[in-house]
Amino acid sequence: MTIKTKNAKDISKSxxxxxxxxxxxxxxxxxxxxxxxxxxxxxxxxxxxxxxxEKKEGKRSxxxxxxxxxxxxxxxxxxxxxxxxxxxRDFIVYNTPEIVVQIVDASNLERxxxxxxxxxxxxxxxxxxxxxxxxxxKNGSTINVQKLSKEIGVPIVPMIAxxxxxxxxxxxxxxxxxxxDQKSMEIIYSKEIEETLAKIQNMLVTIPSIPTNFNLRxxxxxxxxxxxxILTLLERWKVKDxxxxxxxxxxxxxxxAEIIDSKYEYISKVTSKVWKKGETKLTRSDLIxxxxxxxxxxxxxxxxxxxxxxxxxxxxxxxxxxLIDMLFGWLAGxxxxxxQIEWLGSLLGDGIVGGVGSVLIFVPPIFTMFFILSILxxxxxxxRAAFVMDKLMVKFGLHGHSFIPMLLGFxxxxxxxxxxxxxxxxKDRMITILINPFISCGARMPVFILxxxxxxxxxxxxVIFALYVLGIVVAILTAILLRKTxxxxxxxxxxxxxxxxxxxxxxxxxxxxxxxxxxxxxxAGTIILIGVIFVWFLAAMPFGGVxxxxxxxxxxxxxxxxxxxxxxxxxxxxxxxALIVGFIAKELVIGSLGTIVGGGESEEGIKSAIxxxxxxxxxxxxxxxxxxxxxxxxxxxxxxxRKETGSWKWTIFSIVYSTxxxxxxxxxxxxxxxxxxxxx
Amino acid sequence: MNNEILVPLGxxxxxKKVRIVxxxxxxxxxxxxxxxxxxxxxxxxxxxNSFGPVIIAIGQxxxxxxxxxxxxxxxxxxx
Numbered sequence: 001m002t003i004k005t006k007n008a009k010d011i012s013k014s015x016x017x018x019x020x021x022x023x024x025x026x027x028x029x030x031x032x033x034x035x036x037x038x039x040x041x042x043x044x045x046x047x048x049x050x051x052x053x054e055k056k057e058g059k060r061s062x063x064x065x066x067x068x069x070x071x072x073x074x075x076x077x078x079x080x081x082x083x084x085x086x087x088x089r090d091f092i093v094y095n096t097p098e099i100v101v102q103i104v105d106a107s108n109l110e111r112x113x114x115x116x117x118x119x120x121x122x123x124x125x126x127x128x129x130x131x132x133x134x135x136x137x138k139n140g141s142t143i144n145v146q147k148l149s150k151e152i153g154v155p156i157v158p159m160i161a162x163x164x165x166x167x168x169x170x171x172x173x174x175x176x177x178x179x180x181d182q183k184s185m186e187i188i189y190s191k192e193i194e195e196t197l198a199k200i201q202n203m204l205v206t207i208p209s210i211p212t213n214f215n216l217r218x219x220x221x222x223x224x225x226x227x228x229x230i231l232t233l234l235e236r237w238k239v240k241d242x243x244x245x246x247x248x249x250x251x252x253x254x255x256x257a258e259i260i261d262s263k264y265e266y267i268s269k270v271t272s273k274v275w276k277k278g279e280t281k282l283t284r285s286d287l288i289x290x291x292x293x294x295x296x297x298x299x300x301x302x303x304x305x306x307x308x309x310x311x312x313x314x315x316x317x318x319x320x321x322x323l324i325d326m327l328f329g330w331l332a333g334x335x336x337x338x339x340q341i342e343w344l345g346s347l348l349g350d351g352i353v354g355g356v357g358s359v360l361i362f363v364p365p366i367f368t369m370f371f372i373l374s375i376l377x378x379x380x381x382x383x384r385a386a387f388v389m390d391k392l393m394v395k396f397g398l399h400g401h402s403f404i405p406m407l408l409g410f411x412x413x414x415x416x417x418x419x420x421x422x423x424x425x426x427k428d429r430m431i432t433i434l435i436n437p438f439i440s441c442g443a444r445m446p447v448f449i450l451x452x453x454x455x456x457x458x459x460x461x462x463v464i465f466a467l468y469v470l471g472i473v474v475a476i477l478t479a480i481l482l483r484k485t486x487x488x489x490x491x492x493x494x495x496x497x498x499x500x501x502x503x504x505x506x507x508x509x510x511x512x513x514x515x516x517x518x519x520x521x522x523x524a525g526t527i528i529l530i531g532v533i534f535v536w537f538l539a540a541m542p543f544g545g546v547x548x549x550x551x552x553x554x555x556x557x558x559x560x561x562x563x564x565x566x567x568x569x570x571x572x573x574x575x576x577x578a579l580i581v582g583f584i585a586k587e588l589v590i591g592s593l594g595t596i597v598g599g600g601e602s603e604e605g606i607k608s609a610i611x612x613x614x615x616x617x618x619x620x621x622x623x624x625x626x627x628x629x630x631x632x633x634x635x636x637x638x639x640x641x642r643k644e645t646g647s648w649k650w651t652i653f654s655i656v657y658s659t660x661x662x663x664x665x666x667x668x669x670x671x672x673x674x675x676x677x678x679x680x
Numbered sequence: 681m682n683n684e685i686l687v688p689l690g691x692x693x694x695x696k697k698v699r700i701v702x703x704x705x706x707x708x709x710x711x712x713x714x715x716x717x718x719x720x721x722x723x724x725x726x727x728x729n730s731f732g733p734v735i736i737a738i739g740q741x742x743x744x745x746x747x748x749x750x751x752x753x754x755x756x757x758x759x
Contacts, residue, residue: 028741077715107740111717139740256711264719280697280725280737289742295731387744391732399746400733424712493709494733494746495716 016066019178022091024119025103026112027074028499030131034103034161035071038170062171065178070097073421076111078118079225083421083429092122093233099177101170103129103161106136106143109275113267116154120185123215127173128156129166139278148274153183187266193255196224203246209237223247225256285500289384298388305381309372317364324364328357329605347536355532355591356525362587366442367517369411374512378504382407383496390494396476397483399494402432406475409439410468413637415516416441417644425492431482433644434654437633438475440468443586447628450590451621454607463622467629474630474661527635528591531584535577535592555596569627569663570620570670570679579627585634619678623670630662684757689726690734690750697725698755705752713753718743723758 023038025031039058056071072091073084092100100119104112119126130145149156155173159166188194200220204210210219222230223243234240292301332353339345376382382404390400401423408416417436423429440448448467452460483489538555550556558580559573566576574596582589590606597609610616632638632655642651673679692698700720703710713719717738728735733744745753 076717079711079715081712081715105740108717108738111738111741114715114717135740254707257707257714260711260714261719264714277739280739282727285742286727286735286737289735290728293728293732293735298732383744387733387735390744390746394746394748400744490748493713493749493752494744495713495718495749496733496744497716498735498742498744500742 016061016064018066018068019099019174020095020097021067021069021174022072022095022097022100023069023103024072024088024092024100024115025074026076026105026108026115028497029074029103029105029108029112030161031071031074031103034101034129034131034159035069037161037164037167038067039069062175065175067174070095075115077115078122082424087421089122092119092124097124099127099174100124101127101129101174103131106130106132106158107139107141107278109143110267110271113152113271114263116152117185117187117263117267120152120154121187121218121221123184123218125177125182126154127170127177128154129161129170130156130158131161133158133166134160134163136278139281140276141278142276144274148270151270151274152185154185187263189259189262193224193258193262196255197221200224200247203243207237207239207242209239221259225259226254283500285380285498288501289498292381292384293387302385302388305376305385309376312372313365313368316368320364321361324357324361325604328353328360332357343540346540347533351533351536351595352529354594355536355588356529362442362446363517363521365445366411367513369442370516371509371513373408373411374509375504378502378508378512380499380501383498386496387498394491394494396479397491398428398431398479399491401494401496402428402491405432405436406439406472409436409441411442412516413437413439413441413633414640417637417640420644423492427487427489428491430645430650431479431487433641434482434650435475435478437637437641437654437658438471438478438630440471440629441586441633443634444628447586447589448625450607450610451616451625454610455616455618455621463625467625470626470665471629474665478657478661528585528587531581531588532591532595535581535588535595539595568670569623569666570674571624571627572615574615575620575624579624579631582628583632583635585636586628589628619670619673622673623666626669627662627666630665631659686754686756688751689736689745689753689755690729690747692726692729692755694726694729697723697758699723699758700753701756702754703752704754705749709749709752713749716743717741718753724755 023031023035035056035058038060040060058069058071060067060069070091072088075082075085075088078085078089078092091097102112102116102119104116116126116128128149130143136143145156145158155177157166157170157173159170189197197217197220200223201216204216204219210216219230219233231240234243291297294301332349334349335353336345336349339348373382376385385407386400386403388400389403393399393403402420405416405419408419413436416439417433420429420432420436423432445464448464449460452463456463535555538558539553541554555577556573559577562576562580563571563573566579571579574593577596578589578592581592593610594606597606597613638651638655641654642648645651686701687698689698689700700718700722702720703713703718718724722738725737726734727737727742729750733746734750736743736745
């Protein structure tokens, strides 16, 4: 016996017991803050779609345990009416965390407890982290925490997450809850509902493919609520047809409203005993909102903020860009001149250093862009931007919520498309995804800067601005078109929580900038590196005698093959090659042009080579910019689009549609320009 | 039922405190709104109602409601 105990102890010392914990909660309750406090990983605080788009996981050691914590998307409910809710619900159903810690905003107790009721109905053990206790008193509100805990049968830990107060009590609660079972929260529905639930449960029990430990009451409630998402679950168990068949014999109606109401009734009854509501007072945030969302001031303020952001991005990044350009130009020259084996020197210098350098040069503006977006989001302004744009968006068959992914698209279309997950309506979401590629992302900027700078002199800024506007206009026209054809119907109603303003934290902005920016760095190190080597290879083949990037290379053969299609846009085979490679990533457009026209290690080198070349002039560079703006942003966008629409059909539609639109607009620009005498 | 006239939220003037009496429209939309905490019987304060969406306060939370939906929420005044 003694030996056995000793052994057991040894084991527990060496390998800790893992507890799987999910962190749930409404938006704006400080969930990310608590997650950071628990795991030490940093994220953002805020409420635009996308704050927890990626699944965030972290670990924390606690005595003999290792807590594996998953941050679920912020949701009001688990009815799976948006993708975020579905992600949260599915995690609890399929990953069966041992404990769900629900963070609750103490000032909004009643509404937050609705989610608690849903969690308890799922049959998981819940701990409530009652956050922002310090604000209660300010609002003249009180909560009898002990009594509340007793009433709902859930341990409650009062805390102030942003000051890290209450974390150790939460740890204690996790340990003790882990060791015990938790009572379920008994919400009794009307007699009719309860009888039907019993019938459904009796039927479910007889189906062998449903796991025995599955919470049948919960499943029955979902079925009764006519939850369409639950059908996929039934399908997984191959019992969909049986269940649906049986249900019709019960004369099932839609009980969802009644079920929701019953939950609230239960919650109101509980809270009336333990909670004294605070008064609603006008806050500083409300006063700011009166100005920021003002009838006449709202849009000018929004435009000023945007303009200021762009100015900031350029002011900060230009010196860094020049520095990187110099560095890579020097390095490439060094390699080409000093490596004895000529082809190797060319590969390393022209190909890799030149190509990757021409991409890395855009790290500064892209990082600053993400920095600014994080500041806007953190401060709470982004939600107001959606507010201000709502009226305009409604005209295009969308609403304010869809505007935020558009705004994020200026940084990068990939996270922007992912951020559509919080849109409730499927059609709204599809339209918002499909128009996003037209919003000009940071990677397209380099092409604009280079060509507008070369051929449009003092009006370069205006040309770039016009391109951004063109992208927005095409996005809007596409939205209208899609709404009138494939996604008929009205936009879902616009309801959005407006988070309280707070001063953005420099540290979290820097972390957000790094988190998102490193995706770009990764791209430079992988896909773009491969692309650049590939272009170099084609430009150097066939070996022996051909001029690098010259008209006798394989690269030229590919370009010449497609040239007839692009001739009416003013493109010769070299631009065609650059655009084809640009399907992988827009950064490659300049990288490959640099390779082809030569002199292309540094930006200055590319510039003078293009000017000396003679094949580039104002009009065809304008149509090149228009084409670059409108066709498929990059391979990563194609991937994320496939994932988020769940359909190859729509992904292919988007690729074909945007390429055709790009061709048509570039065609129009070139032909009209030529007629007006702007041709060569 | 009292004699008071029900006023759509979109017509309530700024600064007023009202009680939600009913939410009209499809059950799907209604259920989603209710799950966010906007439900019959609760009191709300209109923070802003002049242009674009309406801003309302429920306790310490602020919501922006599109004009369309704001006319589907019927309210009565609270004394």
